[in-house]
Amino acid sequence: MQKVFSRPEKMRIYRRRIFYEMEALGLNSIGLTAIISVFIGAAITLQMAISLESPFIPRYLIGYATRETMTLEFSSTVVALILAGKVGSNIASEIGTMRITEQIDALEIMGVNSASYLILPKIVATVFFFPFLTILSMIIGIIGGYMIAALTGIMIPADYVEGLQYCFVQWEVTYSLIKIAVFAFIITSISAYCGYYAKGNSLEVGKASTRAVVSSSIVIMIFNLILTQLLLT
Amino acid sequence: MIKAEHIVKSFDGRTVLDDISVEFDAGQTNLIIGRSGSGKTVMLKSLVGLHEVDSGTIYYDDVCFTDLDFKARKRIRKNVGMIFQGGALLDSSTVVENVKLPLDLFTNQSEEEKMERVNFCLRRVNLDNAHKLYPSELSGGMIKRVAIARAIVLNPRYLFCDEPNSGLDPQTSIVIDNLIRDITEEYNITTIINTHDMNSVLEIGEKIVFIYQGRKWWEGSKHDILHADNRELNEFVFASAMAKRAKMVETTEDGHNGRRAKQV
Numbered sequence: 001m002q003k004v005f006s007r008p009e010k011m012r013i014y015r016r017r018i019f020y021e022m023e024a025l026g027l028n029s030i031g032l033t034a035i036i037s038v039f040i041g042a043a044i045t046l047q048m049a050i051s052l053e054s055p056f057i058p059r060y061l062i063g064y065a066t067r068e069t070m071t072l073e074f075s076s077t078v079v080a081l082i083l084a085g086k087v088g089s090n091i092a093s094e095i096g097t098m099r100i101t102e103q104i105d106a107l108e109i110m111g112v113n114s115a116s117y118l119i120l121p122k123i124v125a126t127v128f129f130f131p132f133l134t135i136l137s138m139i140i141g142i143i144g145g146y147m148i149a150a151l152t153g154i155m156i157p158a159d160y161v162e163g164l165q166y167c168f169v170q171w172e173v174t175y176s177l178i179k180i181a182v183f184a185f186i187i188t189s190i191s192a193y194c195g196y197y198a199k200g201n202s203l204e205v206g207k208a209s210t211r212a213v214v215s216s217s218i219v220i221m222i223f224n225l226i227l228t229q230l231l232l233t
Numbered sequence: 234m235i236k237a238e239h240i241v242k243s244f245d246g247r248t249v250l251d252d253i254s255v256e257f258d259a260g261q262t263n264l265i266i267g268r269s270g271s272g273k274t275v276m277l278k279s280l281v282g283l284h285e286v287d288s289g290t291i292y293y294d295d296v297c298f299t300d301l302d303f304k305a306r307k308r309i310r311k312n313v314g315m316i317f318q319g320g321a322l323l324d325s326s327t328v329v330e331n332v333k334l335p336l337d338l339f340t341n342q343s344e345e346e347k348m349e350r351v352n353f354c355l356r357r358v359n360l361d362n363a364h365k366l367y368p369s370e371l372s373g374g375m376i377k378r379v380a381i382a383r384a385i386v387l388n389p390r391y392l393f394c395d396e397p398n399s400g401l402d403p404q405t406s407i408v409i410d411n412l413i414r415d416i417t418e419e420y421n422i423t424t425i426i427n428t429h430d431m432n433s434v435l436e437i438g439e440k441i442v443f444i445y446q447g448r449k450w451w452e453g454s455k456h457d458i459l460h461a462d463n464r465e466l467n468e469f470v471f472a473s474a475m476a477k478r479a480k481m482v483e484t485t486e487d488g489h490n491g492r493r494a495k496q497v
C-alpha cells in the first residue's frame with residue numbers, strides 16, 4: 001500500500017493515465033449503470049404502488065419511497081456491487097495478466113514504481129468518477145419510476161412528483177456520495193492487489209479476478225454498515 | 234562488466250541458483266545456456282534485481298549492486314535494457330508509445346527529440362511500418378524487435394535478453410541474434426543472453442556459461458563448446474542434430490571455426 005502512494009515520478013504521465021482510466025473504468029460503466037437504474041427505479045415504483053394500495057396511505061408516498069431507496073441504498077451500495085463485478089474483475093485480470101506476462105517486471109526494469117504507476121491512476125479515476133455514476137443512477141432511477149407511473153397509469157404522475165419533493169434531505173445525497181467514493185477505493189485497491197500478486201498462469205489470473213470481486217463485495221457490505229452508522233445516526 | 238560472486242537463490246526452500254560466480258565482459262555477447270527449468274531466467278532476474286538473491290554479491294562495473302537501495306538502483310536501471318521472453322510490451326500502448334516510455338520517464342527531451350530517437354531505434358531493428366499498431370496486432374518476431382528497440386532506446390550500458398529468439402522461425406532467430414550482437418559491439422554494451430538454442434550458441438556465443446542443476450557447470454566460448462570434456466554439457470549440446478553435424482564437419486575437415494562449421 002505504501003508503495004502505491006509514494007510520490008509519482010512524473011506528474012504529466014500520471015495525469016494522462018488518470019484520464020485514460022476515467023474513460024476505461026468510468027465512462028464505459030455509464031451504460032450498465034443507466035440500464036440497471038432505470039429498471040430498478042421502475043420496479044420499485046411498481047412494487048410500492050401495488051403494495052401500498054390502501055385509502056389511508058397517501059399516493060405520493062410511492063414517489064417518496066422510490067426516491068429514498070434510490071438515494072440511500074441503490075445508487076451507492078448496489079451500484080458499487082455491480083461495479084465491483086464489472087470494474088473489479090477488469091482491474092484484477094488486467095493487472096494479473098501484466099504480472100504473468102512480465103509487463104510489470106518490464107516497468108520495474110525501467111525504474112518505474114510499478115505499483116504506483118499502475119494502481120494510483122485507477123484509484124484516483126474511480127474515486128472521482130464513481131460519484132458521478134451514483135448521481136446519474138439516482139436521476140435515471142427516479143425517471144424510470146416516473147415513466148412506469150405514466151405508462152401503466154398505476155398512479156398519477158403528479159402524485160409521484162409530489163412524493164419526490166416530500167421531506168427531501170440534502171444530506172442523504174451527500175451520504176451516498178461519500179459512500180460510493182469509499183466503495184470505489186475499496187473496489188480498486190482490493191482488485192488491484194489481487195491482480196498485482198497473481199502468480200503463474202491464466203488460471204491464476206481467473207482466480208485472482210474472482211477473488212477480487214468476492215472480497216470487494218464483502219468489504220463493501222461491511223463498510224456500508226459502518227458508514228451508515230457513522231453518517232446517518 | 235557485470236560480476237556475480239557466490240549468488241544463491243531459493244524459492245520456498247528449493248535452491249534454484251547454487252553458489253554461482255561468473256563475470257561478463259562488455260562489448261561481447263555473453264550467453265547463459267541450460268535446459269528449460271535450469272534457472273536461467275531466475276539467474277537473469279537476480280542479476281537485474283527483479284529477484285533478491287539470498288546471499289552473494291553482484292557488481293555492475295565497480296558498483297556493488299546488491300548493497301544499493303531502490304533509489305540508487307533506479308539510477309543504474311537507467312543504463313539497463315531488458316528483453317523479456319514474451320516481449321512484455323505494454324498491451325495498452327502502441328509500438329511507438331512502448332518504445333518512447335523510457336524516454337518519457339527518464340529524460341526531459343522535447344517531443345520531437347524523443348520521436349527522432351524512437352524512429353531511429355525502430356529503424357535500427359528494421360521495423361518501419363508498425364508505429365501505430367498495438368502489441369496484439371504484431372507477430373512474434375515484430376514483438377521481439379519492438380522489445381529490443383525499447384531496451385536500447387536509452388542507450389543502455391547493460392543489456393539482458395531472456396530467450397530473445399524462442400518461438401521464432403530459424404531465419405528470424407538469426408536476424409535477431411545478429412542484431413543483438415551488432416548492437417553490443419557497436420555500443421560496447423555488456424550483454425547477457427539466456428538461450429537454449431544451439432544455433433545461437435554457435436553463432437554468437439563469445440562467452441558461454443552452462444548452468445546445470447542450479448550450478449555453473451561449464452564456461453567457455455563457441456570455439457571450445459563442441460570439444461568440451463563434460464558429460465552433461467555434451468548431452469545438452471549434442472541433443473541438437475545441428476550441433477552433431479557441426480562437430481562431424483569440423484572433425485572431418487579439421488576445421489576449428491564454429492561459424493565455418495555452421496554454414497554447412
Ligand SMILES: Nc1ncnc2c1ncn2[C@@H]1O[C@H](COP(=O)(O)OP(=O)(O)O)[C@@H](O)[C@H]1O
Nearest residue numbers: 244245249267268269270271272273274275276
Ligand atoms: N517466482 C518463482 N517462485 C517459485 N519458483 C520459481 C519462481 N521462478 C522460477 N522458479 C523455479 O525455478 C526453476 C528455474 O526456473 P527458470 O529460471 O524459469 O528456468 P529457465 O532456465 O527455463 O528459465 C524452476 O524450477 C521454477 O519452478
Ligand SMILES: [Mg+2]
Nearest residue numbers: 273274318395
Ligand atoms: Mg526461462
